[in-house]
Amino acid sequence: MRKFLKLFLTVLPFIYMGAIWYMSSQPDDLILDLPASSVDRFIKEALHLVEFAILYLLFAAALCAHNKLTSSWSTLAAIIACLYGVCDEIHQSFIPVRSASLIDVAKDVIGVLAAYFHVRFHYFKHHRGFLTIIEKLTKKAVS
Template identity: 45%
Template sequence: MKIIKWILRVLPFVYMTAIFIMSSLPSDQFVKLPDSEIDHNIKESLHLIEFAILYVLLVLAMLTRRGAFTPALNVACAVFSALYGISDEFHQSFYAYRSASWFDLVKDFTGISVCFYFVRGALFKGKFARLGRALGRVNG
């Protein structure tokens, strides 16, 4: 179980590195679908989950530590994810083949907010019992 905790602690850093690297490359570097409109829509929709995943990974990493996972720490995970989203948009603005936009940030923040709602409900509001039990096992 100890190795799983260390993996969960390292995953956010690995994921942030992957985001940084992929933001430095053209959007079609890895995958380009034949229909350019579908390709564009799918890649734009990924903003809804990209930083939500980071938030969830940060929550999981914080749950593996000894101290209690508090509402303030939960907010800190969400804020950190949002700030990393802002830094990612700033980073992309330096590449001619990438774009940075306020709308992308709104999508990033929306994904984080949805996950925040569920995590907060599961851990602090007595909602989403199954999710709460799963998160509790990480903390256990």
């Protein structure tokens, strides 16, 4: 079971990246089709922050499952998640029904940074949160 969990957590960020790529290739109302309003726009704009915060957290979880989550690896995971946000915006610029903007990149980066600082505070400083649970579940029993 431990091996399956490690494998699942290792592959999950890449599956999620594929899902982001796929959703970026579709009209912006593919997943969330609300009547045109300021609430609809606000929710869709806020999803940028959440979407890339989740990507960073999935990378952190994968690293944690392999006992590799250090401050340096965490920073690298945040950089990769941010760069993927940039790549995703460039990708969207080639999709006729989508648009790309630096504001969207900024929202992606803010989402990653929010999650990054959350992990720094809760995992590295206080050693608590969901990453500590992953750490316990994937750690080999000491005989």
